[in-house]
Amino acid sequence: MSDALTLPAEARERAGKGASRQLRREGRVPAVIYGGKEEPTLIHVEAKELVRQLGTGHFMNSIVEIELDGKKVRTLPKDVALHPVNDRPEHVDFFRLAKGGKIEVNVPVVFKNEEASPGLKKGGVLNVVRHELELVCDNDKIPGEIEIDVTGKEVGDSIHISEVQLPEGSESAITDRDFTIATLVAPSALKKSEGAEGEEGQTGEGMEPGETAATEQGPDDDAADEQEAKSE
Numbered sequence: 001m002s003d004a005l006t007l008p009a010e011a012r013e014r015a016g017k018g019a020s021r022q023l024r025r026e027g028r029v030p031a032v033i034y035g036g037k038e039e040p041t042l043i044h045v046e047a048k049e050l051v052r053q054l055g056t057g058h059f060m061n062s063i064v065e066i067e068l069d070g071k072k073v074r075t076l077p078k079d080v081a082l083h084p085v086n087d088r089p090e091h092v093d094f095f096r097l098a099k100g101g102k103i104e105v106n107v108p109v110v111f112k113n114e115e116a117s118p119g120l121k122k123g124g125v126l127n128v129v130r131h132e133l134e135l136v137c138d139n140d141k142i143p144g145e146i147e148i149d150v151t152g153k154e155v156g157d158s159i160h161i162s163e164v165q166l167p168e169g170s171e172s173a174i175t176d177r178d179f180t181i182a183t184l185v186a187p188s189a190l191k192k193s194e195g196a197e198g199e200e201g202q203t204g205e206g207m208e209p210g211e212t213a214a215t216e217q218g219p220d221d222d223a224a225d226e227q228e229a230k231s232e
Contacts, residue, residue, distance in 0.1 A: 009043040036096035106132040119155040119184040134173040141169035
């Protein structure tokens with residue numbers, strides 16, 4: 001998991017559209033902390049700081065510690081509602097991480113040892129079917145990414161979830177099938193090359209060795225013959 005982010009917040013007493021609009025005019029974003037067998041907590045955060053953290057690219061995959069009334073509440077962002085026109089955040093949902101609990105998260109996958117894959121060294125292409133894995137993880141052991149080793153993989157091979165060594169405290173949220181994460185496929189250029197070779201073989205079928213498919217003289221050949229006759 002990415003390093004925990006810290007986001008200062010203040011409690012809000014009123015809910016509703018009118019109160020939320022007023023907060024946004026003041027440069028604040030209404031939010032809520034829920035889960036953990038506790039009542040939802042209504043808060044608001046500074047819009048500029050929220051936008052900055054969203055700009056890191058890993059906000060939704062980070063633990064966010066909400067600083068509220070001198071205490072820190074460990075949370076995971078679950079949803080950010082954006083304005084349909086200007087994309088400014090209008091509301092945020094944070095899930096409270098209870099101690100000793102589990103949570104379902106999407107964790108990105110990365111592939112390692114690509115230089116040790118014979119299929120990739122031959123020009124094969126790694127076709128990623130799932131860029132993220134749905135995992136059920138311990139609250140305090142949420143991985144930042146899942147590494148998948150492609151050592152020895154050939155063109156035509158597939159990588160399934162059963163082959164992946166998940167970190168301690170994590171398991172796949174999908175348990176009813178051995179789903180595919182990635183496949184190694186031949187590059188389109190290689191396929192076209194093989195197709196062109198097949199067409200050439202059909203064109204030259206039945207010819208004597210040394211003959212070419214072009215049996216008729218082209219314009220260049222006619223010009224060369226005419227030049228030679230003039231010089232004689």
